[in-house]
Amino acid sequence: xxxxxxxxxxxxxxxxxxxxxxxxxxxxxxxxxxxxxxxxxxxxxxxxxxxxxxxxxxxxxxxxxxxxxxxxxxxxxxxxxxxxxxxxxxxxxxxxxxxxxxxxxxxxxxxxxxxxxxxxxxxxxxxxxxxxxxxxxxxxxxxxxxxxxxxxxxxxxxxxxxxxxxxxxxxxxxxxxxxxxxxxxxxxxxxxxxxxxxxxxxxxxxxxxxxxxxxxxxxxxxxxxxxxxxxxxxxxxxxxxxxxxxxxxxxxxxxxx
Amino acid sequence: xxxxxxxxxxxxxxxxxxxxxxxxxxxxxxxxxxxxxxxxxxxxxxxxxxxxxxxxxxxxxxxxxxxxxxxxxxxxxxxxxxxxxxxxxxxxxxxxxxxxxxxxxxxxxxxxxxxxxxxxxxxxxxxxxxxxxxxxxxxxxxxxxxxxxxxxxxxxxxxxxxxxxxxxxxxxxxxxxxxxxxxxxxxxxxxxxxxxxxxxxxxxxxxxxxxxxxxxxxxxxxxxxxxxxxxxxxxxxxxxxxxxxxxxxxxxxxxxxxx
Ligand SMILES: Nc1ncnc2c1ncn2[C@@H]1O[C@H](COP(=O)(O)OP(=O)(O)O)[C@@H](O)[C@H]1O
Ligand SMILES: [Mg+2]
Numbered sequence: 001x002x003x004x005x006x007x008x009x010x011x012x013x014x015x016x017x018x019x020x021x022x023x024x025x026x027x028x029x030x031x032x033x034x035x036x037x038x039x040x041x042x043x044x045x046x047x048x049x050x051x052x053x054x055x056x057x058x059x060x061x062x063x064x065x066x067x068x069x070x071x072x073x074x075x076x077x078x079x080x081x082x083x084x085x086x087x088x089x090x091x092x093x094x095x096x097x098x099x100x101x102x103x104x105x106x107x108x109x110x111x112x113x114x115x116x117x118x119x120x121x122x123x124x125x126x127x128x129x130x131x132x133x134x135x136x137x138x139x140x141x142x143x144x145x146x147x148x149x150x151x152x153x154x155x156x157x158x159x160x161x162x163x164x165x166x167x168x169x170x171x172x173x174x175x176x177x178x179x180x181x182x183x184x185x186x187x188x189x190x191x192x193x194x195x196x197x198x199x200x201x202x203x204x205x206x207x208x209x210x211x212x213x214x215x216x217x218x219x220x221x222x223x224x225x226x227x228x229x230x231x232x233x234x235x236x237x238x239x240x241x242x243x244x245x246x247x248x249x250x251x252x253x254x255x256x257x
Numbered sequence: 258x259x260x261x262x263x264x265x266x267x268x269x270x271x272x273x274x275x276x277x278x279x280x281x282x283x284x285x286x287x288x289x290x291x292x293x294x295x296x297x298x299x300x301x302x303x304x305x306x307x308x309x310x311x312x313x314x315x316x317x318x319x320x321x322x323x324x325x326x327x328x329x330x331x332x333x334x335x336x337x338x339x340x341x342x343x344x345x346x347x348x349x350x351x352x353x354x355x356x357x358x359x360x361x362x363x364x365x366x367x368x369x370x371x372x373x374x375x376x377x378x379x380x381x382x383x384x385x386x387x388x389x390x391x392x393x394x395x396x397x398x399x400x401x402x403x404x405x406x407x408x409x410x411x412x413x414x415x416x417x418x419x420x421x422x423x424x425x426x427x428x429x430x431x432x433x434x435x436x437x438x439x440x441x442x443x444x445x446x447x448x449x450x451x452x453x454x455x456x457x458x459x460x461x462x463x464x465x466x467x468x469x470x471x472x473x474x475x476x477x478x479x480x481x482x483x484x485x486x487x488x489x490x491x492x493x494x495x496x497x498x499x500x501x502x503x504x505x506x507x508x509x510x511x512x513x514x515x516x
């Protein structure tokens with residue numbers, strides 16, 4: 001469960017968040033949409049305790065992230081996975097070492113067990129065969145997938161995905177979204193996906209929130225967003241989504257099988 | 258009024274930065290003395306800092322010693338005391354030039370690389386990623402460098418001194434004709450343990466200055482310097498310049514204390 005209440009944050013007079021509130025139920029995954037530079041990453045960083053709010057707070061499973069310190073913050077973060085916009089892989093380590101790092105440093109698993117889990121996780125994201133390459137030697141899409149594997153390898157209870165699909169070609173973008181959704185079914189984490197992948201992300205989330213001018217401008221099910229009469233939401237969700245909603249019966253039919 | 262205000266703001270800003278920098282050093286000390294220590298990274302950094310700087314240390318040491326040979330002979334022979342070339346070269350190298358110039362070499366070779374590496378990790382969010390794994394970036398990035406420099410710099414300084422004394426020997430004895438026995442004999446009788454310890458203390462404290470400044474500047478890239486590649490290059494320049502200045506200022510204070 002993630003509760004954000006009245007969050008304010010500004011940088012040198014640049015007011016980014018202006019009293020933002022949002023609630024995400026346990027086990028629920030929502031999509032967070034909004035224009036570039038509107039503060040989506042800033043919001044996620046507050047949730048991870050990487051930034052401190054000027055006002056307001058973030059509560060995850062009863063812990064106030066905005067005031068936690070030291071050991072308690074560390075414990076909270078151990079249950080948290082974060083996919084950074086740029087991947088944030090360690091460049092001095094290979095893909096394999098990157099994914100193994102949190103396990104090696106934070107658990108007492110045997111090397112053999114760690115190897116198994118890492119190989120399994122890399123296979124899941126389709127990176128078998130690139131284990132021993134360095135981040136500088138692989139493409140942007142592969143970096144994102146490796147980072148995804150690294151953030152999922154510890155089985156987090158809360159997952160924050162910052163633009164997992166931005167900058168990837170449509171096929172890989174879709175495969176990453178599917179990957180996230182299958183991981184969600186397996187691990188049932190509480191999560192937020194920041195994305196511009198509209199309407200495709202609508203297929204894997206139950207709820208969508210739109211950030212605008214530092215607050216949540218609109219939230220609701222994908223259908224509600226699409227039929228919204230708010231011009232800001234309409235301009236963002238756009239015609240693609242309407243076309244998507246028209247062919248929905250067909251799609252949900254195929255999903256039932 | 259607004260000038261006063263501006264002045265106040267600027268000085269508060271500087272005070273704040275100095276406070277943050279001081280806290281950084283305190284935290285580093287704290288994590289140095291509390292386990293666990295990341296041995297692998299420490300060994301890697303000793304190799305990186307110590308081994309890679311060796312060739313440059315040998316070259317600068319040798320040429321510094323040779324120049325000292327010429328200059329010392331030139332000055333001393335005016336007073337007819339060119340027999341004291343050995344102690345002069347030895348003392349200036351051991352007490353002053355060795356620690357300072359080795360520290361400069363290490364700042365240029367290792368310090369700048371440390372700032373750039375940590376800075377890049379900062380702007381590409383690798384440090385944030387580490388924190389989110391519940392790991393302490395100080396232990397992984399700062400402490401290994403700290404210990405590696407503390408171990409390497411005195412050794413590099415010793416190497417510098419030895420090579421420098423040999424360089425002085427080449428010029429003074431082989432070229433200008435001071436007796437080999439005189440050169441080394443006088444050196445042995447005038448250089449005592451205190452002089453050597455002074456050099457060691459200096460190089461230890463210069464080591465702390467280098468790691469402190471270079472890690473700090475890298476760690477706070479983006480906060481005090483602006484983001485992106487430009488932020489990293491600015492941080493690196495600031496780290497090198499600030500290290501040089503602090504080394505020289507601190508050298509003055511230490512010399513005047515031990516005089
Ligand atoms: N560490 C920071 N220091 C100063 N300004 C920042 C910082 N992080 C983000 N910002 C500013 O906050 C705004 C929102 O950024 P961000 O959350 O990254 O946008 P996005 O919604 O595209 O992820 C931007 O205007 C950015 O310049
Ligand atoms: Mg962003």
